[in-house]
Amino acid sequence: MSKKVIDRLKAMFGDRILESSSLRGDDEVRVAPKDWRDVAAFLRDDGQTLMDHFLDLTAVDYPEREEARFDVVLFLRSMKLNHRIRLRTRVAEDQPLASLIDVWAGTNWAEREIFDMFGVKFEGHPDLRRILMYDEFEGYPLRKDYPIARVQPLVPYRQVEGIEKLAPFGDDEGMPFARVDWASRVAGADLPVSTGIGASTGQRKNLSQGAEYAGKVPVATDE
Amino acid sequence: MEPNYEDLSDDRELELPAEPMRINMGPSHPAMHGTIRMVLELDGETVVDLDVQPGYLHRGFEKSCERGTYNQCFPYVDRLNYVSPMLNNVGFALAVEKLCDLKVPERGQWYRMALGELARICDHLTCNSASAMELGAFTPFLWCIKARDYLWDILEQETGARLTHSFGRVGGMAKPPTDMFKESTLAVLPAIEEALAESELLLLKNRIFLDRTQGIGKLSAERAIALGVTGPLLRSTGVDYDVRKTNPYLFYKDVDFDVPVGHDGDNFDRFMCRFEEVRQSIKILRQVLDKMPTSGPVDCPDLRYVLPQKEAVYDTIEATIAHFKIVMEGLKPPKGEVYSFTEGGNGELGFYIVSDGSGTPYRVRVRPPCFFNLQAAREMLVGDMVADIVPTFGSVNMIGGECDR
Amino acid sequence: MAQSKTTNTMTMGAGDAGFVTTRFEDLLAWARRWSLFQYPFVTACCGMEFMSLNGPSYDGLARFGAEAPRFSPRQADLMWVVGTVSQRQAPALRRIYEQMAEPKWVVAFGTCASCGGFYDNYATVPGIDKIIPVDIYIPGCPPRPEAVLDGLMLLMEKISRGAGSGVGEPIVVPPRELPAMAQIRKKGTSVLFGQARLDDEHARLTAGTAKTLQQVLAGAPTESVALPVRGQSQGEDH
Numbered sequence: 001m002s003k004k005v006i007d008r009l010k011a012m013f014g015d016r017i018l019e020s021s022s023l024r025g026d027d028e029v030r031v032a033p034k035d036w037r038d039v040a041a042f043l044r045d046d047g048q049t050l051m052d053h054f055l056d057l058t059a060v061d062y063p064e065r066e067e068a069r070f071d072v073v074l075f076l077r078s079m080k081l082n083h084r085i086r087l088r089t090r091v092a093e094d095q096p097l098a099s100l101i102d103v104w105a106g107t108n109w110a111e112r113e114i115f116d117m118f119g120v121k122f123e124g125h126p127d128l129r130r131i132l133m134y135d136e137f138e139g140y141p142l143r144k145d146y147p148i149a150r151v152q153p154l155v156p157y158r159q160v161e162g163i164e165k166l167a168p169f170g171d172d173e174g175m176p177f178a179r180v181d182w183a184s185r186v187a188g189a190d191l192p193v194s195t196g197i198g199a200s201t202g203q204r205k206n207l208s209q210g211a212e213y214a215g216k217v218p219v220a221t222d223e
Numbered sequence: 224m225e226p227n228y229e230d231l232s233d234d235r236e237l238e239l240p241a242e243p244m245r246i247n248m249g250p251s252h253p254a255m256h257g258t259i260r261m262v263l264e265l266d267g268e269t270v271v272d273l274d275v276q277p278g279y280l281h282r283g284f285e286k287s288c289e290r291g292t293y294n295q296c297f298p299y300v301d302r303l304n305y306v307s308p309m310l311n312n313v314g315f316a317l318a319v320e321k322l323c324d325l326k327v328p329e330r331g332q333w334y335r336m337a338l339g340e341l342a343r344i345c346d347h348l349t350c351n352s353a354s355a356m357e358l359g360a361f362t363p364f365l366w367c368i369k370a371r372d373y374l375w376d377i378l379e380q381e382t383g384a385r386l387t388h389s390f391g392r393v394g395g396m397a398k399p400p401t402d403m404f405k406e407s408t409l410a411v412l413p414a415i416e417e418a419l420a421e422s423e424l425l426l427l428k429n430r431i432f433l434d435r436t437q438g439i440g441k442l443s444a445e446r447a448i449a450l451g452v453t454g455p456l457l458r459s460t461g462v463d464y465d466v467r468k469t470n471p472y473l474f475y476k477d478v479d480f481d482v483p484v485g486h487d488g489d490n491f492d493r494f495m496c497r498f499e500e501v502r503q504s505i506k507i508l509r510q511v512l513d514k515m516p517t518s519g520p521v522d523c524p525d526l527r528y529v530l531p532q533k534e535a536v537y538d539t540i541e542a543t544i545a546h547f548k549i550v551m552e553g554l555k556p557p558k559g560e561v562y563s564f565t566e567g568g569n570g571e572l573g574f575y576i577v578s579d580g581s582g583t584p585y586r587v588r589v590r591p592p593c594f595f596n597l598q599a600a601r602e603m604l605v606g607d608m609v610a611d612i613v614p615t616f617g618s619v620n621m622i623g624g625e626c627d628r
Numbered sequence: 629m630a631q632s633k634t635t636n637t638m639t640m641g642a643g644d645a646g647f648v649t650t651r652f653e654d655l656l657a658w659a660r661r662w663s664l665f666q667y668p669f670v671t672a673c674c675g676m677e678f679m680s681l682n683g684p685s686y687d688g689l690a691r692f693g694a695e696a697p698r699f700s701p702r703q704a705d706l707m708w709v710v711g712t713v714s715q716r717q718a719p720a721l722r723r724i725y726e727q728m729a730e731p732k733w734v735v736a737f738g739t740c741a742s743c744g745g746f747y748d749n750y751a752t753v754p755g756i757d758k759i760i761p762v763d764i765y766i767p768g769c770p771p772r773p774e775a776v777l778d779g780l781m782l783l784m785e786k787i788s789r790g791a792g793s794g795v796g797e798p799i800v801v802p803p804r805e806l807p808a809m810a811q812i813r814k815k816g817t818s819v820l821f822g823q824a825r826l827d828d829e830h831a832r833l834t835a836g837t838a839k840t841l842q843q844v845l846a847g848a849p850t851e852s853v854a855l856p857v858r859g860q861s862q863g864e865d866h
Binding site: 280298365387627 | 675677685712716724752769
């Protein structure tokens with residue numbers, strides 16, 4: 001893809017464009033959080049970029065990067081000129097980012113989702129609440145230090161009788177060579193101890209029952 | 224009832240309460256479009272405000288993809304837009320291949336196109352017929368489901384499953400096409416066209432259908448673009464943006480088809496866009512089946528990413544090692560990020576993949592077309608009446624798996 | 629003494645009490661199982677198979693009289709939980725179940741409803757039986773309409789055995805395959821293919837010279853065996 005957009009941005013913003021790349025034809029530009037809204041608005045309004053079509057806004061978690069944990073990425077497209085750009089910035093864990101809701105209306109739900117999944121707050125968003133998870137949920141699921149199997153049930157689980165079920169996947173089943181041990185990488189990560197196969201009685205512990213969160217998952221005593 | 228004397232104002236006129244009424248709709252509700260909750264504020268029958276609350280089918284797709292290998296993402300990806308699973312499969316495979324810089328052989332690309340278009344037809348048939356059923360027209364639903372079952376029979380013959388095939392693989396497909404593929408598809412296409420024609424005959428001159436879809440749920444092109452709307456929803460507002468035309472992938476530039484575009488942005492235009500797209504998909508399918516080579520490999524022969532043939536695995540040590548590494552460690556794309564987009568059933572289906580060089584994806588983000596389409600639903604519905612929610616919501620084609628992931 | 633005919637606690641004298649009651653209960657069970665009013669709690673992909681089940685190709689529920697959907701739980705007696713139930717959805721499911729009147733039955737349609745499927749994560753309820761009691765589990769992702777019909781027929785049998793809600797063991801739809809067919813099907817798989825090749829090679833290599841481990845350890849002379857060289861034709865094709 002042509003690099004016209006990157007060149008235009010560099011011409012306009014100079015040093016405020018911290019990095020740019022074009023891997024596999026995807027143009028990408030990184031800015032600092034303080035320039036986030038300015039560059040975005042410029043991309044929409046400038047006659048040579050005309051990025052009026054908002055596509056997506058998402059985040060990626062790099063917990064090992066202490067100074068700025070999250071990458072927030074914006075995908076844009078121009079309806080008329082048919083070119084694309086990816087705009088990226090890095091925010092720290094408690095650092096709010098400017099909301100783009102008045103630049104493109106579509107960022108409303110995308111920012112809510114980033115808040116829900118990662119905990120990044122957006123300044124200027126009129127209604128920043130959880131969108132995919134429920135309000136009682138604690139934590140931010142897509143962060144790397146949120147263990148995937150930690151459930152927070154709204155309705156206490158009842159005792160199941162008459163049928164025997166095993167948990168589908170233990171922590172060390174499948175292909176453990178490919179998996180990253182986040183517990184050891186992220187300091188302070190509160191991850192459950194891996195349930196070994198055949199640990200207690202030759203059967204897998206039922207992860208889904210939240211067995212290792214005994215006391216935290218209320219189990220109903222009656223149906 | 225006798226008037227409450229406190230309600231009488233000073234000049235003895237009765238003041239009735241006039242706050243909007245708040246009503247909850249969902250998350251389990253009759254419109255067979257999955258599960259969504261809407262909190263409506265009604266003034267009589269008119270919708271004053273509307274809070275669409277998705278997320279009731281959030282199944283942790285993105286987190287689950289970080290847990291296995293790239294090929295293990297295919298079943299999860301299938302269940303995103305579960306009415307057109309092959310389109311998701313193809314989209315994800317293309318994204319990983321873009322990152323790995325893999326080139327799928329010609330036959331594999333044509334095969335992907337064919338299965339993808341079959342899936343797209345299934346999607347549009349389901350959406351339109353379910354919308355019609357919710358308006359009271361039960362018969363077109365039965366006809367379209369019958370037609371969809373024929374398509375599912377073909378997909379079952381090819382992939383082994385009627386729905387959620389998990390047939391895509393990075394670098395190709397799980398298996399090459401069967402010998403009966405071309406023949407059976409060509410045999411089924413007239414039945415699809417017949418179902419379409421008969422449904423249209425029933426619906427398009429029907430007063431009730433027209434009154435409930437024309438002029439209802441309007442969306443303007445500018446708002447649609449700002450909201451990030453794509454797909455039939457955007458095309459019904461008059462903007463002709465179809466990824467297959469603007470950024471062709473696979474062999475879409477070698478087939479001849481049109482992109483149906485509406486002009487009002489109302490429910491009727493969306494309905495017609497979808498039916499026309501079925502016709503265009505049938506046209507594409509005929510060309511693809513004509514042009515697809517009848518022999519040749521479907522998978523890219525790159526041993527770093529694609530499983531070798533079973534016979535070679537038993538015979539040669541290189542294939543055994545390659546098989547071992549791909550299965551045990553997962554295929555390892557180079558470190559980097561890529562965004563690849565295709566035309567899904569609802570619009571631009573994008574996959575943003577972040578790879579850290581290992582066999583496990585670091586982040587798989589799907590750009591869900593109907594998430595942003597659903598965001599537009601609020602604007603389409605405010606000002607209309609409660610009964611208009613049903614056809615409008617049906618025409619948005621909110622697929623829970625894709626919207627909530 | 630004879631009481632009102634609408635209750636099933638009619639007693640007519642010590643000897644006949646069981647007979648009339650049982651007949652009446654049989655009648656009731658017959659009526660219930662052939663006119664199930666369904667509450668389709670449809671959430672996800674299994675809903676597509678549910679649609680197909682009701683479509684013309686299978687016409688599944690209509691032939692058992694179970695097709696009438698009642699979107700109010702008060703009027704329904706069979707709840708089809710079709711698709712994944714997320715943690716957020718669980719209170720809604722519980723509430724709808726509680727609103728249904730007795731007798732009521734629940735069918736867990738699909739793997740996600742039966743045990744959470746492969747969504748073993750923070751967002752999914754690992755099987756709706758953690759929330760409500762389930763009568764029939766229909767595994768499959770999504771299950772074929774035939775499997776669903778099997779489940780429905782098993783439920784009808786269960787009802788005919790006099791089961792009210794929550795009575796009787798839950799039933800899982802079993803895979804219906806003749807053992808002979810299963811063996812035939814397995815012959816085509818690569819596991820058997822590989823095993824057959826290994827057996828073949830072993831038979832060729834050690835034709836008549838098979839040694840047990842004890843013999844080798846006892847120092848029996850090993851004969852040199854001509855191993856096949858890769859690349860040379862073996863004279864057989866697979």
